[in-house]
Amino acid sequence: MANETNGRLTKNERRAQGREQARLARELEKKREKRNRLLLQGGVALGVVAVLAVVCLVLAQSMKPAGPGPANMASGAAIFGKDLKIVESDPLQPGTERTAPKVNRDELPLDVTVFVDYMCPGCGAFEQANGTMLENYVGSGDITLGIYPMNFLDNASQGTKYSTRAANLFACVVDEQPDVAFALNMKLLSAEVQPKEGTTGLTDDELLKQAESAGAKLTTELRQCVKDVRFANFITSNYTSVSEAGVLGLAKGAQLLDVDGVSLQKEDGPQRLVSTPLVIVNGQQWNQTRDGSLESYLLKVKGELEQKNGSSSDSKKDNSSDAKKDDSSDTKKDSEDTKKSD
Incomplete structure (x- = not known):
């Protein structure tokens, strides 16, 4: 009765209350541990699913057979001739090696190839300094120009692989709308469009806008080619080929500059691409420090070729003249012999 009056618990009641609180605490702890265990298991499961998804994606991409390359780039380069017209060629089939185009370096036009990465600052500077001049020389038929796109700066675009995507756009246009490919190459390397190295570069939509401004029609096929990065493997193989196996189509005995x-x-050994822009003129590397401006070098090579052909023509004329003189002498001699006989 005293406990009821004072509101205090007896010793046994306090003991019972303590046991109950301990029981409740144990149950709460068990529930907490169970919840954490389930969350951990769920997290592990999600992690496994994510890893499996990535593995499956990588396997799918690696097992996916490489499709044919773009039309008009069998050598790895898009080659432009007089009036900026593309030199047509069949698509490079999977497993087929790139082959250098057949050229006659004993006569015009000169054979020029430029190796580029569309994020390469040096490539942009080269195009901005020489693009218009090259456009004029190609248009007039004095040179053919090969544009060989690569992607060695893919790691310099914060994971967006801009070099591959830009080169793929160029290849898509060469494949589908080659008449505007020359203008697109100039635009992608212009100071207004080319992104700085180390940035994300242009998005696919922005690249398509540049293609449109160069004259391309944004067809469903072109959009899909850009979305799928259809020629990514081709572009990667382009770089692997010249950086490992060596540059094709060099003149006999030609040697490229080393990394220094x-x-x-x-x-x-193989003459490998070690820096850009790499410019090859009639099978020999042009180097500004050694050879002067590109235009002066082109005029020099052209002049030497014309002089050689001129000397050859003069020699033929001299030989022809000598032959005529010999024929005339023989005829005169025969005539004199005939008179004596009479």
Whole structure:
């Protein structure tokens, strides 16, 4: 009765209350542990699913057979001739090696190839300094110009692989709408469009806008080609080919500059691309420090070729003249012999 009056618990009641509180605490702890265990298991499961998804994606991409390359780029380069018209060629089939185009370097036009990455600052500077001049020389038929796109700066665009995507756009246009490919190349390397190295570069939609401003029609096929990055493997193989196996189509005995820009690569080894822009003129590397401006070098090579052909023509004329003189002498001699006989 005293406990009821004072409102205090007896010793047994306090003991019972303590046991009950301990029981409740144990149950709460068990529930908390169970909840954490379920969350952990769920997180692990989600992590496994995510890893499996990535693995499946990588496997799917690696197992996906490489499709044919773009039309008009069998050598790896898009080649432009007089009036900026593309030199047509069949698509490079999977497993087929790139082959250098057949050229006659004993006569005009000169054979010029430029190796580019559309994020490469040096490539942009080269195009901005020489693009209009090259456009004029190609248009007039004095040179053919090969544009060889690569993607060695893919890691310099914060994961967007801009070099591959821009080169893929160029390849898509060469494949589908080659008449505007020359203008697109100039635009992608212009100061107004080319992104700085280390940035994300243009989005696919922005690249398509540049293609449109160069004259391309944004057809469903072109949009899909850009979305799928259809020629990504082709562009990667382009770079692998010249950086490992060596540059195709060099003149016999030609040696490219090594990484120091001064010494030559080993004569008995593959002549690899080690820096850009790499410019090849009639099978020989042009280097501004060594050879002067590109235009002066082109005029020099052209002049030497014309002089050689002129000397050859003069020699033929001299030989023809000598032959005529010999024929005339023989005829005169025969006539004199006939008179004596009479």
